[in-house]
Structures are given as structure tokens and as C-alpha cells.
Amino acid sequence: MDVGLLFDLRNPRQWHRPWADHYARSLEYCEEADLRGAGGVWFTEHHLFDDGYLPQPLTFAAAAAARTRHVRIGTSVLLPNLHHPARIAEDAAVVDLISGGRLELGLGAGYRVPEYELYGADFKRRIDQVGDNVREIRRLWDEGGVTPGPLQSPVPVWGGFYGPRGARLAGRLGIGLLHISQAMYGHYRAGLTEGGHDPATARVSDLLPVILADDPEAAWPRVAPHLAHQMNSYQQGSVEGTDQPRPPLLDADDFPQPPAADGSWSLLEILTPEDAATRIAERIRGLPVRHLIFWASVAGMPDDLVVRNIELISERLPVLLAERLGTSLAGAAAGG
Template structure:
């Protein structure tokens, strides 16, 4: 198994300066590299009160410049908000600068505020997304092409230089609802799962993805994004990580995302939502849980969401300790 971390730069708590949070994220990425992690990923939102990153590729570039072997990626860029030629060129540039360490993760988006910021309709997002994926792949060939779609019209385009990776950086697609999961199977090099689903729901989603990928003649690859935390004891893990992950889940619950839709207030507790959803506890428990999820899903890549933008935490020193303990007490036993 391989492991990555998902990070974010939120509006900093306790009066900290935002540039200090950027320094902390870079330090966490460096520590993850030294601790045996494979990658560090960043997401995108706009007009978010919690300060989600609006430009994840810029932060990924900063991390790539401060590391040697760590892969960097996006999970996800909200592709309908961008011109695909710009995305293709920016990712190519980072691929060359990092000597082949970029993974492009894209998604259609689900928050209306993101689309309002650019004057775009959410009704067109799926069609724009599919055209954009096709254009990006054409850009990365380095060959001249034209494209005539409903949303993009391009004449005699050739993007050079070509990416460092041969034939191109991997293009991963994040999705949660069945139609988007099937799209990931048709178009993507890998599928990135939603971190807050239960194991049973995750397995059902992966089955949909694998069927679509096989029908499209693609080799399925599953990336399990999970909320996870390791500590010296379950009690410590719950005390440090519990409030942070529950802040994110409350946001999902209040906005009636499918995995929490219909859940009563009385049911909304860490004990209840963690079951078969969050990987949490001492190293032995985490090892056992990663193996269980691997056996149930067939996935061998875990992307761990340690830092939560909705709360700004856990604290930097706690994240550094968790990264170290994952590296010493968990990752070597999940190979």
C-alpha cells in the first residue's frame, strides 16, 4: 500500500497569520516525505468562509520546490471553472519543474458559490468537464489538434513542451454520486473516493466505478481518500482529531450530503459516525483497519485527510506527531 496526505490552508484559527499556515503545510509535506508517505494533495474551493485553497496548483508547486521525492497533486481541481488549455499548460509546467511528480485530480464540483464566483451555471458542469478532460489529454500529446464542442472551440492548437511524464501525468477523477463515478470509470486513470462514506457505501461505489472502467477498456485504479488519525491511544486520537473531523461532517450534514442525509441530531456523534467510516486509534488498530479496507475494496492507495479546513486544525504540532507515528508505526506494516 501507498499513503498520501491531503492538506488545506484554512482561515487560520487563534489569530495566526495565513503565511504561517502555508509554512506549516510545507513543513508537514517535508515531514511526510521523510516518514515514508508517497504524496501530498490539495483541493479547491472559492468564496469559502473557511478559506479553502482557491489555487491548489500554486501551493503544490511550493511543496514540490521544498521536497525531493514526494509526489504532489490536486484532489480536486474544479475543472468546469477553468479553461482546459490553461490547466494542461500549468500541470505540464509543474510536471517539468518537479521532474514528474504531479498527479492531476479533477472533479465537477458541488458548491454553488464556486460557480457564482466565475459567473458559470452548475447546469453545464458535467458537459464542460467531459470536454475539458478530452482537451487536456489532446494538449498533453504535443501534437496539433482542433476541437469543436458545445462549450469549447479550438483551432490548430499545439501545446509544447510535452509533459515530463510519459505519456502524461496521471489524471484522477474524484466523484461520489453514481453518474459521476461512472464518468470517472470512462474517462479517468483512477477514481478518488469520498472520505466520509462508510465501508459498505464505498464498496458499492467502487463496484460501479470498476464496471464502467472495464466497459471503457481502462484498468481500474482506486484511491481511497479517508479521514484518519493515529495516536498512542484511541482516547487521545478522539480528543485531538474528533472535534476537527466532526466540524467537517457537520458541514456535510447541514448541507444534506448523501452520506449524512436523514441523520437525526441525536445520531450525530463521533461514536456513531466513526464506525466503519473513520480510521482512528493506536497504530495496531490503524494497521488492522487499513488491511480491512484494502481487502474489502482492492485499493492499495490511501489519501489521508489529516488537516481540516472547516476547523483549521488539528494543531500543526499534533499533525506532525501523527505523520511521524504513521511513518514509524503504521506504513511499514501495510506493505
């Protein structure tokens, strides 16, 4: 099991910096994470966001692969229904070759109508289509349908799916489930059996809504405006192109949220490394976790908080998780 950082490259108007500077700084963060021992850097995909949400994660992943030496290079997630599967197979193979075999390919269906309209894709069939595209990408690699092929054989592929249907789909496809949930894990294992795959090959990973800070109470007023922007863009974007009403806008004063009675995560938790390790160990114990992924930054939050978050996630958290899970090495924890 390793810990990594997710980059979405948001650059909101309120805190805007020149785009070239913003991309350069984000690559420096990737290098910093690599040097400090993080297990992965991950990139995600959306289109038509006002804040410039990263639209082409494999392009940025190639740049990060060339600037790093050790971290896994992942997508969490790429939207295959918006691209030709041969193009994904080729682009992903190039990233794997540049990185020396460090690619983790996370794929998901997406949820926004305007993105599907932009690419002329069928939103209503998105779940079935993502399964078809996963199969086709892997077929192209396995049969030499694109050249050159990836270095890894096989490339680790992940399904960023939610709910019982998505968990079973990931299992039937024989790929990892990019969602950590005790409730969904049974559906995932059932899908593995249905697809003729050994349930012992089960593996899960996830993005956890956690930022680390030495003093969470002091960090919250500085992060809350950025979190409000992030959540508003997600929630407003989810109803674009539909007849659903727009949800009410969140404000910085709405955060932090009170802890849930069942111990589940809020929209974001700002925690010390010690508290985060305790919470995470409770959540993942007994699951075959390979990657824990954390936000590197929330919608352009202050650089000093980003740098410290990267430091704590890369250096401090793995040690604490190893202690909480009773292993000698974080890499041996939770079946990883």
C-alpha cells in the first residue's frame, strides 16, 4: 500500500495565476512529492469548468513521468467514453514507457451532460460504454493492436465506479476498484467470481477527502473558501444539461462540517497526520488496499498549505499508518 496525491489543476479566478506558471508549479509539486517518498501522483479529467479543471490527464501525466523517478503515475479518473479507445491505449502506453512502467490507469464513466455533448458521446449509455471501452483498451494491448505497447504487462487498470452496479462491473472486468467501501467490497468480489476471476486478486484504492496540516483549526479559515468553490462547481456542474434544479450554493462559513455520527467522511477533513492515520486505519482494515490518494490542493489553496500537505502525506503519514495497522512497513499494510 502506498500514499499519493491527486492534482486537478484548478485555477479559479479569485486566486488566479498565469496558466504557464500554474502548470510549472504543479509539476514542481510532483517532483517534491517524488523526492519526499510519496507513492504516487494522480491526475483527473473534466471539461468546460470555469476554473480550467485539467482536461487531458494523460498529457500532464507524461510531463510528470519525465520529471519523476519513483512515484506511480495514475489517472483518477480518465473518462474513456469521451475518447477513442485506440487513442487511450496509445497515449497510456507512451506514459508507461516514459515512466519506466509506473502507470496506473483509472477509468470512470463521468457524470456531466455537457462533457458528453462536447465530444458527441452518448450520456445515457455511459455505464455500458465504459465497460466496453475498458475491454477494448486491454484487448488492443494484449493483441498488439497499437504500437508501441506499454512496458508493463499488464498495466494496472482501475474502475472509478460507485454503487453496487459499478462495484460488480469492476469485478466482472477483472480490474481494481477505485473505491474503498466495506459495503461495496462484497459486490466487487461477487463480480470477480461472475467474471471468472480469482477473488484473491481483489484490490481497492480511493481518493480520501483529507488534507493534512499541523494546526487544522488555523488552516480551516484559509481552506474553506477554496472548498466552497470546489464543491459548488461539482454540484452545479452535475445538473447542467438536465431538468434538475440547481442545488443551493455553499459558502465558506458552511465549513468545517460537523462530524457524521456514523464516522463517515465529510466533504473534506483537515486533520493532523496522527488523527488521519487513526481514521484511515479504521476504515481500511481488512481490505486489500493498494493506493490511498489525497488532494494535493483544493482549488488553488495557499501554497504554504499545499507544500506542508505534500510533506506530511509523503513522509509522516506512511509511518503512522504502519504503526496503526501493526506492520513493519507501510507498503505491507492492508494486503497491499
